[in-house]
Amino acid sequence: MSRITLTDVSRAYGQVKVLHDINLDIQDGELIVFVGPSGCGKSTLLRLIAGLDRPTGGTITINGQDVTRVAAADRGLAMVFQSYALYPHMSVRQNLAFGLENARMPKPEIEQRIAEAARMLEIEPYLDRRPGQLSGGQRQRVAIGRAIVRNPTAFLLDEPLSNLDAELRISTRAELAALHERLSATMIYVTHDQIEAMTLADRIVVLRAGRIEQVGTPLDLYNKPANLFVAGFIGAPRMNFLPVAVFPGGRGATIGIRPQHLRRATDGEPTLKAKVTLIEQLGSETVVHGDADGHRLLAVLPGQQGLKTGEEVALAYGQENLHVFDENGLRTD
Amino acid sequence: MTVSSPRRVLSGTGAILMAPVALVARLLDPPLSALQRVGGTNGMAAFFLLPNMAVFGIFVLLPLVINIIYSMTGGTALFLADRTFVGAAQYQRLFDCRSYVDPKSCTEDLFWTAVWNTAGFVVVQVVFMVVVALVTALVLNRDLRARSFWRAVFFFPVLLSPVVVGLIWRWILQRQGLLNFGLYELGLTPVNWLVERNWAFAAAVGVSIWAHVGFYALILLAGLQAIPKDLYEAAEMDGTRPARVFWRITLPLLAPNLLVVLVLVLIRAVQIFDEVYVLTGGGPGTATLYLTQYIYEVGFASFLRNPGLASAASILMGAVLIVLTLFQLGIARRNEMRGKR
Amino acid sequence: MKTKTLLVALAVGLMSSTAAIAGDVRVMWYSDGVEGEVIKDLLDRFMKENPGINVILDDVGYKVVQEQLPVELEAGRGPDIARVTNLKTLADHWLDLTPHIADPAYWQANFGDQFDWMRPDGSKIIPGFMTQLTLTGGFANKTLFEQAGVEIPGADATWDEWVEAAGKVQESQQLNAAIAVDRSGHRISAPIVSYGGNYIGPDRMPAPIDEGVKTFARKLVEWTETGRMNKETWVSAAGTTYRAGIDDFINAQVAYYYSGSWQTAALSGKIGGAFDWVATGSPCGTEACSGLPGGAALVGIKYTQNPEEVGKVMDYLAREDVVREFTERTLFLPAHKGVAAGALDFKTDDTNVKGALDVFVKATGQVHPNANALPAWKWATPIYGVLVTRISQVMAGELSIDDAFARIDEDIKAQVEAAK
Known part of the structure; x- marks a missing residue:
C-alpha cells in the first residue's frame, strides 16, 4: 500500500513563493508524472515528497500517516537523482549495499536483494566496477538498482533520462515502463519532456509557476486540455491557436486545433486558407508552416504532398477537433 | 612572436594609457622577431626561461652545492678559501654517539636533542594540525551567517609575520602575560607557561598551529566544496547517520586533499623555527630547541662559529626533506593520474 | 610588494657596505641607554666643524653588533667605525689608526692600558678607544x-x-x-x-x-x-x-x-x-x-675606504672635552685617564x-x-x-x-x- 496525499502544500523562500497550494492524491501503484517548463516547481515538489525539503505550508501523508515533519530516511521512499549521485569511491555492489547496511540488514539478505536487482536491471557484470568505469546508461541502471534494493513504498525519479542521448532515452523509457509493470510500485516521475510524460504516465500532473494546471490521464490531457497552457504544452508540434470572436456579445476567445487534425480540403468543407511559408519533408509526413491572415499555422499532412512555398493551401478540419478557450484561457465545453 | 596590432587597443582613455605600452611593444618587435627567426619557437622558449633559470641556478642550486662543500670543511673562517678540507669529519662528529636515542651520550648532544625534539614536534603537530584544519573546514563549510567573515578570521593569522606571531603569544603566555593575568583575576593559580617544559612544548605546537591552520583549512574547504551535494542527499535518502556520512563519504572523497595537506604540514613542521625562536628561544633549557635553530646557532650565533658543522647538520636535514618532497611529488602524480581516468 | 622588499633589501645591502663615496664615514652604534642621542649630538657638531666629512650614524640593536657585524667583517665588509664589545675575538678586523691620528702619544697616555683588550696578542697597533669602562x-x-x-x-x-x-x-x-x-x-x-x-x-x-x-x-x-x-x-x-x-x-x-x-x-x-x-x-x-x-670600544674597521676621515672622526671623539661631555651625559665610567682623574659632573638629577x-x-x-x-x-x-x-x-x-x-x-x- 502506498497512497501519497498532498494537502495545500506550499513552499516559499522568504517572499518568493515557489509552490502554491498543491492538492494531489497519488494512488497506490500508479506511475504519475510531474511535467512542466523549467522553474515550474516540479523538482521542488518531488523533494518535498522525498523529505529533502520541508514545505512552508500544508501536509503530506503517506498511507494515512502525516509525514510532513518526518525525516527523509524514515518515509520509506527511494529516489533516483538526475545526476545519479552514485558514490564514486565505492563499487557498484557497495553502492547498492550502502543504504541496506544503514538499516543493519543481515548480510545474506543484502546479498540476495543486490543479486535480484542486478538481475532485473542486467547490471550483474558491473557489480565490482566503480561508477567512473561505467557508461551513462549503466550508471542510470545502478541508480535505479540502488532504489530497488530498498523495497520502498514509492519510487521518486528526478529527470532520470535527461542525461542520456536520444537513442538510449527511447530504449530506457521502455525499460522503465516494463520495470513499473514488473514491480507494480508507485512511481513519481519528474520530467520537462512531454513525450516521456505521455508515454510513461498513468496520470500526468501539469505544473506551471508553482501551480497545478491539470491532472489527468495522458489521453485526457490530449483530448480535453483544461486551458491554453496545457493545450499548448501537450502534443508536438504545438497546437495551433487562432483568435476568434465566437461568443455572443463579442467576448474574445481562442480556438485551438492540432496540426495533425488539419488536412487538405476537398470541395464543400469549411476551410482555413493559408499561404505556405515553409515545408518540412519527413518522408512519412510533411510539416507545412503557413500563414493564415497574419497568424502562424502548422499542419502535419500524411505522406509527401508536393506543395511549394508561396502556394495557397486550403486546410479542412472536423468540428469535433476544435478546442475553444475563453478570454481567460480556460476551456469552455 | 609578433606584438598584437596597436590599432585594436586604441579607444578613448584606454588608448592614452596603453600608448606607451604599445610604443614599447612596437620597439621590441623587430629584435624579438629577429631572434625568433634565428632560434625558432623552441629557441624563444629557452630565451625566456633563461633569466629564471639563471636566478634559480645562482640562488638555489649554487648555494646548495657550496653548502655541501662547506660541510666537508673545518675551521671558523667564513670564506671557503680560508677553510681546511676535512672530508666527512663533521658528519662523523654529528653521528658520534653511544646511543642515538640518548642525546646525552653523543658528542654533539645539542644536535641530537634538536633532532629528537623536532621529531616529537613533527609527530604531534602534524596530527593536531590536520585534525584542527579538518574540523575547521567542516565547520566553515556549513551555511553559517557571515560565513565569509569567519573564513577571513581563520585565515588572518596566516598573513602575519612569524615574528609577530611569536611576540604576540609570548606577551600572552609569559609569566606576567595576559593569560596569567586573567587566571589571577579569576582566582586561579597562574602557570609559568613558557618555563615549564611540557607547557612550553604545547605552546610551541599550539602557536604554530594557530598561525597556519587557516591555510590548510582553506585547502580542505575547497576539497569539501568539490564533493557534489546530491551525494549527501542520496545518503540522506539512504538513512545514513551523520557519523557514517563523514567516515564513509566525506572522508574518502576528501582523501586526496588530506594527503596533500599532510605532506605540506610535514615538510613545514620539520623546518619549524621562526615562531618558536621568538616565543621560547629554544627554552626552557633546550626543550623547544629544534633543528633549524641549532643550525643557526652553530653556524652564526655562537662563538666560535662553526659553519662546517652547521652545514653538515643542514645537509642531513635537507636529506630528510628531499625524501618527504619526493613522497609529495609521488602523491601529486598519483592524484593527477586518477583525475585523468 | 615583492619589488618593494627587493628594493629595501638592496638598499640595506648597499647601506651595510663600506661607503665608497669619499668623505662618507659610516658608524655602527648600539645603545644601552641614552648614548645614541649623545653621540649623534657630538657627531653633528663634528660635521659642522668639518664640513667635508659626512658622518652617518646607524644606531642598531645590540644583537646586530653581536651577531651580524662579525659576519660582515668576515666577508671583508662592514661599517667604517663600530662600537663593539667583542674586542679581542674580532681583533683581526680593526684598523691601525696610528698613521691617521694627529697625536698617537696622547692616545697611548690616556687609553693605552686597554689597548691589549682590543688588539691581537703581540700587536702594537692603536685600534680605537674605549667609549666607557x-x-x-x-x-x-x-x-x-x-x-x-x-x-x-x-x-x-x-x-x-x-x-x-x-x-x-x-x-x-x-x-x-x-x-x-x-x-x-x-x-x-x-x-x-x-x-x-x-x-x-x-x-x-x-x-x-x-x-x-x-x-x-x-x-x-x-x-x-x-x-x-x-x-x-x-x-x-x-x-x-x-x-x-x-x-x-x-x-x-x-x-x-x-x-x-x-x-x-x-x-x-x-x-x-x-x-x-x-x-x-x-x-x-x-x-x-x-x-x-670590560667595556665597549669605538674601533676603526680595517676594510674602510676612507681611513683618513676615520682618523679625523676618531681624533675628535677622543678629545678630552668631548670624552668628558660624553661621560657626563651617558653616565658611564670613563676610560680616558685624564677624564677619570678629574672631577666629573654627571648630568643627572637622580641622586x-x-x-x-x-x-x-x-x-x-x-x-x-x-x-x-x-x-x-x-x-x-x-x-x-x-x-x-x-x-x-x-x-x-x-x-x-x-x-x-x-x-x-x-x-x-x-x-x-x-x-x-
Whole structure:
C-alpha cells in the first residue's frame, strides 16, 4: 500500500513563493508524472515528497500517516537523482549495499536483494566496477538498482533520462515502463519532456509557476486540455491557436486545433486558407508552416504532398477537433 | 612572436594609457622577431626561461652545492678559501654517539636533542594540525551567517609575520602575560607557561598551529566544496547517520586533499623555527630547541662559529626533506593520474 | 610588494657596505641607554666643524653588533667605525689608526692600558678607544630592603650573605624572587673569579674548569631550585642567547640584581622615582670581591675606504672635552685617564645615579688579576657562551651538574679544535 496525499502544500523562500497550494492524491501503484517548463516547481515538489525539503505550508501523508515533519530516511521512499549521485569511491555492489547496511540488514539478505536487482536491471557484470568505469546508461541502471534494493513504498525519479542521448532515452523509457509493470510500485516521475510524460504516465500532473494546471490521464490531457497552457504544452508540434470572436456579445476567445487534425480540403468543407511559408519533408509526413491572415499555422499532412512555398493551401478540419478557450484561457465545453 | 596590432587597443582613455605600452611593444618587435627567426619557437622558449633559470641556478642550486662543500670543511673562517678540507669529519662528529636515542651520550648532544625534539614536534603537530584544519573546514563549510567573515578570521593569522606571531603569544603566555593575568583575576593559580617544559612544548605546537591552520583549512574547504551535494542527499535518502556520512563519504572523497595537506604540514613542521625562536628561544633549557635553530646557532650565533658543522647538520636535514618532497611529488602524480581516468 | 622588499633589501645591502663615496664615514652604534642621542649630538657638531666629512650614524640593536657585524667583517665588509664589545675575538678586523691620528702619544697616555683588550696578542697597533669602562656589580632595591626591615649587606658581604638577605626581603615583600642575574657567561665570570676560578691555563690556552667554576655554578643552580633566583631568565632561552634580568629589577620583582655599571643610565631612566636603589659593588667569594672589567670600544674597521676621515672622526671623539661631555651625559665610567682623574659632573638629577657611579669607581680597585686578564684573552667569549649554555640546561633539569661540567670541558675543547 502506498497512497501519497498532498494537502495545500506550499513552499516559499522568504517572499518568493515557489509552490502554491498543491492538492494531489497519488494512488497506490500508479506511475504519475510531474511535467512542466523549467522553474515550474516540479523538482521542488518531488523533494518535498522525498523529505529533502520541508514545505512552508500544508501536509503530506503517506498511507494515512502525516509525514510532513518526518525525516527523509524514515518515509520509506527511494529516489533516483538526475545526476545519479552514485558514490564514486565505492563499487557498484557497495553502492547498492550502502543504504541496506544503514538499516543493519543481515548480510545474506543484502546479498540476495543486490543479486535480484542486478538481475532485473542486467547490471550483474558491473557489480565490482566503480561508477567512473561505467557508461551513462549503466550508471542510470545502478541508480535505479540502488532504489530497488530498498523495497520502498514509492519510487521518486528526478529527470532520470535527461542525461542520456536520444537513442538510449527511447530504449530506457521502455525499460522503465516494463520495470513499473514488473514491480507494480508507485512511481513519481519528474520530467520537462512531454513525450516521456505521455508515454510513461498513468496520470500526468501539469505544473506551471508553482501551480497545478491539470491532472489527468495522458489521453485526457490530449483530448480535453483544461486551458491554453496545457493545450499548448501537450502534443508536438504545438497546437495551433487562432483568435476568434465566437461568443455572443463579442467576448474574445481562442480556438485551438492540432496540426495533425488539419488536412487538405476537398470541395464543400469549411476551410482555413493559408499561404505556405515553409515545408518540412519527413518522408512519412510533411510539416507545412503557413500563414493564415497574419497568424502562424502548422499542419502535419500524411505522406509527401508536393506543395511549394508561396502556394495557397486550403486546410479542412472536423468540428469535433476544435478546442475553444475563453478570454481567460480556460476551456469552455 | 609578433606584438598584437596597436590599432585594436586604441579607444578613448584606454588608448592614452596603453600608448606607451604599445610604443614599447612596437620597439621590441623587430629584435624579438629577429631572434625568433634565428632560434625558432623552441629557441624563444629557452630565451625566456633563461633569466629564471639563471636566478634559480645562482640562488638555489649554487648555494646548495657550496653548502655541501662547506660541510666537508673545518675551521671558523667564513670564506671557503680560508677553510681546511676535512672530508666527512663533521658528519662523523654529528653521528658520534653511544646511543642515538640518548642525546646525552653523543658528542654533539645539542644536535641530537634538536633532532629528537623536532621529531616529537613533527609527530604531534602534524596530527593536531590536520585534525584542527579538518574540523575547521567542516565547520566553515556549513551555511553559517557571515560565513565569509569567519573564513577571513581563520585565515588572518596566516598573513602575519612569524615574528609577530611569536611576540604576540609570548606577551600572552609569559609569566606576567595576559593569560596569567586573567587566571589571577579569576582566582586561579597562574602557570609559568613558557618555563615549564611540557607547557612550553604545547605552546610551541599550539602557536604554530594557530598561525597556519587557516591555510590548510582553506585547502580542505575547497576539497569539501568539490564533493557534489546530491551525494549527501542520496545518503540522506539512504538513512545514513551523520557519523557514517563523514567516515564513509566525506572522508574518502576528501582523501586526496588530506594527503596533500599532510605532506605540506610535514615538510613545514620539520623546518619549524621562526615562531618558536621568538616565543621560547629554544627554552626552557633546550626543550623547544629544534633543528633549524641549532643550525643557526652553530653556524652564526655562537662563538666560535662553526659553519662546517652547521652545514653538515643542514645537509642531513635537507636529506630528510628531499625524501618527504619526493613522497609529495609521488602523491601529486598519483592524484593527477586518477583525475585523468 | 615583492619589488618593494627587493628594493629595501638592496638598499640595506648597499647601506651595510663600506661607503665608497669619499668623505662618507659610516658608524655602527648600539645603545644601552641614552648614548645614541649623545653621540649623534657630538657627531653633528663634528660635521659642522668639518664640513667635508659626512658622518652617518646607524644606531642598531645590540644583537646586530653581536651577531651580524662579525659576519660582515668576515666577508671583508662592514661599517667604517663600530662600537663593539667583542674586542679581542674580532681583533683581526680593526684598523691601525696610528698613521691617521694627529697625536698617537696622547692616545697611548690616556687609553693605552686597554689597548691589549682590543688588539691581537703581540700587536702594537692603536685600534680605537674605549667609549666607557664597565665593571660588573650589583644593584639593590633600597626601598624594598627598608620596607622589609632588612639591612643592606656591607661591602665585604659574601654571595651567600647577599642571597640570604635578599631572600628575607623576598619573603617579607612577597617578591617573585630574591635576586636576578643576567643570562650571560660574562656576568658570572666575576663571582667565579671571586671563588678562585681561573680560565687561563699556563700556556694561555683554556684550562679545564676548576673548583671556582664548579662552586659558583652549583650555587646558581641551587638558587634557582630554592626559588631565590628566578629560573626564567636563564631557562627561557637556549644556547648562547642573551637575556637580561633588568626588567625584574625595574619592576621591583627582585631585591638584588647583578649586572654592571652600563645599566646605570637605563635604570635611572626606567625606574625614575619609583624606588630608591643603590650600587653595591660585587659580593665576595672565598678569594676576592671582584667584578669583571670590560667595556665597549669605538674601533676603526680595517676594510674602510676612507681611513683618513676615520682618523679625523676618531681624533675628535677622543678629545678630552668631548670624552668628558660624553661621560657626563651617558653616565658611564670613563676610560680616558685624564677624564677619570678629574672631577666629573654627571648630568643627572637622580641622586641614585651619582652614588652608584661612585661605588663603581671605588670597586675598580677590587678587581682580581684573574678577572683583569680576561678582556685581553681571546678565549674568554667562547667560554662565556659555553658556560651559559650548559648551566641553563642544568637549571632546566636536562643535565646533572656533573654532566654539565664534563660537557663544558668538552665544548671548550671542541671550540679550540675548530679554531685550528
